[in-house]
Amino acid sequence: MDGGRQLIEELRRICGDEHVVTEHHALRTYESDGLLQYAAVPRAAALPGSGDEVAAVVRACHQAGAPWVARGSGSGLSGGALPIEDGVLVVLSRLRRILEVDLPNQRVVCEPGVTNISISAAVGPSHFYPPDPSSQIVCSIGGNVAENSGGAHCFKYGFTTNYVCGLEVVLPDGSLMTLGGKELDQPGYDLCGVFVGSEGTLGVATKITVRVVPTPESVRTLVAFFDSPGHAGHAVSAVVSAGVVPGAIEMMDNLSIGASEQMGHAGWPTDAGAALLVELDGPEQECDARFGEIERMCEEAGSNDIRVARDEAERQLFWKMRKAAFPAMGRVSSHYYVQDSVIPRTRLAEVLDRIDELSREYDLKVANVFHAGDGNLHPLVCYDGHSEGEAQRAEELAGEIVVACVDAGGSITGEHGVGVDKKRYMPKMFSEADLDAFQKLRCAFDPDGLANPGKVMPTPRLCGEVPGPYREHPLEKAGLAERF
Amino acid sequence: MDAAGVAAALRESSGVRVVSGGTKLGWGRPIEAPELSVSELDAIVEHNEGDLTAILQAGVPLAAAQQRFADAGQMLALDPPDDGATIGGVIATGDSGPLRHRYGGPRDLVLGVQVALPDGSLARAGSKVIKNVAGYDLAKLMTGAYGTLGVVTEVSVRLHPVSRQKLTVVVRRDDPRALVDAAIELTHRPLEAERLDLRWEDGAGTVLVQLTGPSAPDRAGGVDGDVVEDDDKLWAAQRAAQRGPVVLRVSTTQQGLADVLAAANEHGAVCVARAALGLAWLRLEAADAELVTKLRARLGTCVLLDAPAELRRAVDPWGPLMAEPLMRRVKARFDPYDTLNPGLLLA
Numbered sequence: 134m135d136g137g138r139q140l141i142e143e144l145r146r147i148c149g150d151e152h153v154v155t156e157h158h159a160l161r162t163y164e165s166d167g168l169l170q171y172a173a174v175p176r177a178a179a180l181p182g183s184g185d186e187v188a189a190v191v192r193a194c195h196q197a198g199a200p201w202v203a204r205g206s207g208s209g210l211s212g213g214a215l216p217i218e219d220g221v222l223v224v225l226s227r228l229r230r231i232l233e234v235d236l237p238n239q240r241v242v243c244e245p246g247v248t249n250i251s252i253s254a255a256v257g258p259s260h261f262y263p264p265d266p267s268s269q270i271v272c273s274i275g276g277n278v279a280e281n282s283g284g285a286h287c288f289k290y291g292f293t294t295n296y297v298c299g300l301e302v303v304l305p306d307g308s309l310m311t312l313g314g315k316e317l318d319q320p321g322y323d324l325c326g327v328f329v330g331s332e333g334t335l336g337v338a339t340k341i342t343v344r345v346v347p348t349p350e351s352v353r354t355l356v357a358f359f360d361s362p363g364h365a366g367h368a369v370s371a372v373v374s375a376g377v378v379p380g381a382i383e384m385m386d387n388l389s390i391g392a393s394e395q396m397g398h399a400g401w402p403t404d405a406g407a408a409l410l411v412e413l414d415g416p417e418q419e420c421d422a423r424f425g426e427i428e429r430m431c432e433e434a435g436s437n438d439i440r441v442a443r444d445e446a447e448r449q450l451f452w453k454m455r456k457a458a459f460p461a462m463g464r465v466s467s468h469y470y471v472q473d474s475v476i477p478r479t480r481l482a483e484v485l486d487r488i489d490e491l492s493r494e495y496d497l498k499v500a501n502v503f504h505a506g507d508g509n510l511h512p513l514v515c516y517d518g519h520s521e522g523e524a525q526r527a528e529e530l531a532g533e534i535v536v537a538c539v540d541a542g543g544s545i546t547g548e549h550g551v552g553v554d555k556k557r558y559m560p561k562m563f564s565e566a567d568l569d570a571f572q573k574l575r576c577a578f579d580p581d582g583l584a585n586p587g588k589v590m591p592t593p594r595l596c597g598e599v600p601g602p603y604r605e606h607p608l609e610k611a612g613l614a615e616r617f
Numbered sequence: 618m619d620a621a622g623v624a625a626a627l628r629e630s631s632g633v634r635v636v637s638g639g640t641k642l643g644w645g646r647p648i649e650a651p652e653l654s655v656s657e658l659d660a661i662v663e664h665n666e667g668d669l670t671a672i673l674q675a676g677v678p679l680a681a682a683q684q685r686f687a688d689a690g691q692m693l694a695l696d697p698p699d700d701g702a703t704i705g706g707v708i709a710t711g712d713s714g715p716l717r718h719r720y721g722g723p724r725d726l727v728l729g730v731q732v733a734l735p736d737g738s739l740a741r742a743g744s745k746v747i748k749n750v751a752g753y754d755l756a757k758l759m760t761g762a763y764g765t766l767g768v769v770t771e772v773s774v775r776l777h778p779v780s781r782q783k784l785t786v787v788v789r790r791d792d793p794r795a796l797v798d799a800a801i802e803l804t805h806r807p808l809e810a811e812r813l814d815l816r817w818e819d820g821a822g823t824v825l826v827q828l829t830g831p832s833a834p835d836r837a838g839g840v841d842g843d844v845v846e847d848d849d850k851l852w853a854a855q856r857a858a859q860r861g862p863v864v865l866r867v868s869t870t871q872q873g874l875a876d877v878l879a880a881a882n883e884h885g886a887v888c889v890a891r892a893a894l895g896l897a898w899l900r901l902e903a904a905d906a907e908l909v910t911k912l913r914a915r916l917g918t919c920v921l922l923d924a925p926a927e928l929r930r931a932v933d934p935w936g937p938l939m940a941e942p943l944m945r946r947v948k949a950r951f952d953p954y955d956t957l958n959p960g961l962l963l964a
Contacts, residue, residue: 237801238870238895259805281750288747294754295725310940316868317894318711318722320920320935321962322766322944326724326757330750347807370667376690376778415809418832475746479667507748508668544749551751562751563741570732570740570767571753573950577943589752 137176137219140197144179144221147189152180152227163222166207166214167268170470171553175202175216180224184244184301184309184339187223191337192307194221200583203337205245205273209280210471211552213332213588223337225275231255232340240298240315242342245275249282252343260345263290266548267456278338281330283548285381285455288506289414290346292548294329299342302328302335305579315342327574332550333585335578349414352380353424354442356451357431358405362386362501365407366481368434369505372411373478375430377423379506380414383455388500389513390454392461397454402438409436409505410455412448458502459513466498466515470527473549474538478508487537488512495530497523509547510538536561551589559591572596618657620674620731620739620770626653627768628737632959635764637676638703641710645763645934645961647926655705658770661685663745669776670728670745675705675769691776694720698856705769711761714856715812715827718891723760726775730756732767735956745773758947765962766951780829783811785848786840788824793878796822800892801871803840814855815890815897817878824892825851858889860923861900865909868918870895877916884908898922906932935962 144153154160155177164172176199181187194201200220207214216222228244234255235241241252241262249269252262265284266272272282277293278300299314313325328335359365365384372379384407385393391403401408411427413420431439442448462469476484485501492499498515512534516527535545535558545551545558559568568590576596578584587593618626627633633653636642658674661682665671666689673682679695679702686692696714697707706712708730713722720726729743732755742755759769788803790796800815803826812827827848828836837844845851859866867877874890877897881888890897899912904924909932913919921934938944941963948955948963 235870237872239804239893240870281754283748283750291721291725292748294757295721304943310943312940312943314939315870315895316873316918317896318761318866318868318920319918319939321938321941322762322947323711323724323757323760324940324943324947326760327754330754347805349809350807373669373778374667376780378778416807416832416836418835419809419830422831475744475748477665477668477670477746479665504748508746509748543746544744544751546751547746547748548750555751559751562744566738566740567742567752569738570734570742570755570951573734574753574755574758574947577946577950 140193140199141177143193144177144190147186147193148179148181152182154178163204163207163216163224166204166209166212168210168212168552168554171212171215173216173218175222176219178222178224180227182227184228187337187339188303188307188309190221190223191303191305194583195305195307195581198581200586202585203279203333205276206248206271208268208272209276209550209552210473211546211550211554213280213550213552215553217586225273228339235315236260238315239345240342241345242340243274245273245278245338245341247274248272249274249277252345256345258348261348262296262343262345264293264296274341274343275338278329278341279331279333280548280550283509285383285504288382288504289378289380294326296344297325297329297341298344300325300328300338301340302338304336305581305584313342332552332589334575334589336584351417351420352412352414352448353420354410354412354448354451355428356440357409357411357436358402358438359407359409359434359436361406362485363482364435365409366505368409368431368436369478371430371434372427373506375426377426379411379427381410381412382506383410384408384503384505385455385458386501388465388498389458389462389502392465392500393454393457395464396457396461397450399450399454401454405438410451462500462513462515465500466517468516468518468524470514470516470531472510472512472514472531472534473546474510474535474543475547476508476510476538476541476543478505480541481508484537484541488534491530491533495526497527497530499530507547508543532558553588556589556591620658620733623653623655623768623770624733624737624739627733627735627956630956631954632956635768635958637705638678638699638701640699640702641706641712643924643926644710644922646964647929648958648960650959653768655768655770656703662771664689666691670747670773671776672745672771672773673704674771675703677704678702679704679707686776687779690779692779693774694726694777695723696856698859704772708760708769708772709762709764714859715814715852715891718813718893719811720777724757727756727760727772728775729773730759730769731771732759732769734767735952735954739770743773747775763958763962765958766948768957780811782831782833783827783829783848784833784837785845785851786826786828786837786842787845788826788840788842789821791821793817793822793882794875796824796878797872797875800824804871804893808836812852813892815874815878815892816855816858817881817888820882822878825855827852855889858887858900859898862923863901863904863928864923865899865912865919866922867897867899867916868895869897869916873917880912880915904928
């Protein structure tokens with residue numbers, strides 16, 4: 134970062150001295166996001182206090198030619214908010230105001246640092262904001278926009294992208310742009326839609342308009358235990374083929390049931406091969422009519438232990454068991470590596486067999502917790518980071534699992550994002566022509582490649598001038614990057 | 618011509634009018650260019666019943682795809698008008714019907730696209746699984762772009778189960794404000810309605826609430842109106858009113874629909890609207906540029922869809938474009954020489 138000192142002075146002028154962090158030890162707070170395997174300390178962290186300050190910060194970075202990364206709550210699981218050494222980290226934690234609750238029109242306008250859960254809190258109990266990542270108590274709506282976050286209830290309700298209707302964004306040249314609004318179907322390109330899930334590589338959102346919906350009248354929850362995930366998978370298929378769309382269908386395998394039981398103490402059978410958590414929500418009469426059908430289908434798929442949550446406390450306990458699966462795994466294994474692959478649901482049994490086979494081959498345990506309705510697996514590859522070479526073996530195994538899922542017609546990531554963690558798998562899913570098309574979009578927003586560089590795309594690429602004559606980029610001349 | 622053929626044709630071309638079913642060629646600015654048709658790309662590539670997904674080539678007639686899905690008790694939850702429309706045209710124009718209330722529009726149901734670009738490449742984005750965040754969501758970029766950034770040659774879509782039990786409750790009001798109030802009261806209840814529309818015609822209006830599922834008859838009692846069990850005609854009429862001699866699509870809020878209905882009343886227009894979404898279609902027997910401009914000043918975003926070519930020349934059918942400079946930058950990267958539907962969207 135040439136002229137770094139000058140840029141930092143400019144950042145201080147914009148945000149105020151107390152909102153620019155430059156001391157190495159203080160910056161280490163920001164060295165990783167939720168994916169701790171990666172760490173980098175930026176040159177500076179700026180904490181702007183308004184959308185205009187964000188724009189000024191980004192403009193200053195643009196003028197200095199400095200790369201920057203936006204960070205919300207830092208709970209992402211793909212290293213999307215990993216800082217660039219020598220770059221600026223734009224921390225949005227001070228932008229946490231809900232600007233408008235327009236309940237009659239079912240819209241909320243807020244700043245990016247607002248937590249996911251506080252949107253539902255602002256419109257409850259009559260309404261709620263459906264996308265519910267497990268980290269919803271801390272994760273920010275700005276981060277949700279960047280990652281197009283999902284959650285347990287997205288099989289029925291959809292993802293962040295289905296609820297964001299308007300954005301104010303700062304483009305990487307520092308200009309402010311409004312995309313969409315409270316109204317749907319604005320004429321022209323759906324730039325709001327394409328911005329959601331772009332992982333901070335197209336700019337940073339400073340104002341977000343979301344749609345909220347009426348809270349379902351009734352919620353019914355059960356957990357059914359099976360001999361194997363395969364049997365539980367049959368129950369899922371039966372439910373879905375019967376035309377029932379549950380609010381959530383989550384599956385845990387034996388290893389994760391055991392780990393969660395140590396933390397949640399719900400009295401779940403630790404010898405069960407799989408647990409299926411099914412939640413039905415909607416109008417009371419409809420839930421009543423359907424819930425019995427679901428119980429029957431679980432029985433038919435081989436479950437002889439079905440527990441229905443008798444009250445809200447027990448329902449919360451069931452969910453605690455599901456949500457404890459990740460943290461509880463720490464009791465089973467000193468380290469684990471989480472994957473986020475997706476498969477067509479009908480391929481579940483064969484992919485799980487393949488994962489078992491790989492687990493034996495690599496001699497590492499793999500626990501499985503997943504969103505069964507939409508085929509989003511979260512295999513947790515367990516390893517001992519202190520044992521020589523095991524981390525690398527775990528990463529290789531995780532890579533093989535990704536390949537198995539893509540080969541089954543799936544995706545490398547369902548909700549965590551590509552970030553730095555999965556960019557090496559992008560060529561497994563996308564051809565050169567596909568990646569070239571992605572780059573066209575990126576170049577339209579960020580021709581200088583300053584917004585979150587090194588994420589998503591597997592190899593660094595530059596943007597040519599369009600449609601003017603060819604000019605060699607300095608990095609290209611130095612052999613550091615290839616021209617797109 | 619296969620998808621690779623479309624891409625190759627684009628590379629050689631200096632300007633094309635992209636055509637599929639040809640049912641919406643009267644939308645956008647009138648343009649003149651040799652036609653490039655994708656209607657021969659008419660294969661249903663995959664119907665994955667168990668996964669509730671499908672892959673369709675762009676030229677597949679929507680009705681043909683629906684027939685295939687219906688055989689398995691499923692549907693692609695898109696019900697725009699035009700029985701001759703193809704999936705490619707519906708995606709390109711982002712057109713939708715009453716089912717949008719529950720299932721979203723084309724942007725929400727398209728999982729992935731294959732697209733032919735003017736540089737002769739054939740690129741894919743998205744996937745065929747219902748949950749995926751890998752790479753940029755170019756499917757959303759292409760949806761509603763009217764074929765001006767690329768030619769969609771294939772799409773993968775999410776399907777939904779069809780409910781056997783259905784009925785519609787009809788609520789009547791003869792004042793636009795009272796009608797919208799009645800609708801808003803319903804949109805704020807957790808009804809899980811399949812469709813929830815408004816209609817205003819000849820000085821009177823209805824709210825139409827379609828309920829599905831085994832408990833539909835029980836739940837209908839909770840809505841104060843007349844129950845219609847055989848409701849196909851009601852919904853066919855809602856869809857049909859999205860077409861006409863002159864049709865304006867209005868983007869507003871739920872509350873803003875009151876102004877739209879009042880305007881319809883004053884100008885003798887038929888208006889159908891998605892009550893919870895704030896989307897309305899004004900169907901007029903005739904209109905001039907002055908009226909379109911006046912309605913825009915009063916109602917906000919109005920896109921002129923069906924209209925005689927002379928009207929679409931006299932007044933910009935799109936109205937002001939938000940973030941137009943950025944749209945032009947996107948256009949310049951994907952279609953630098955303005956090969957695709959030149960002038961149709963960005964002049």
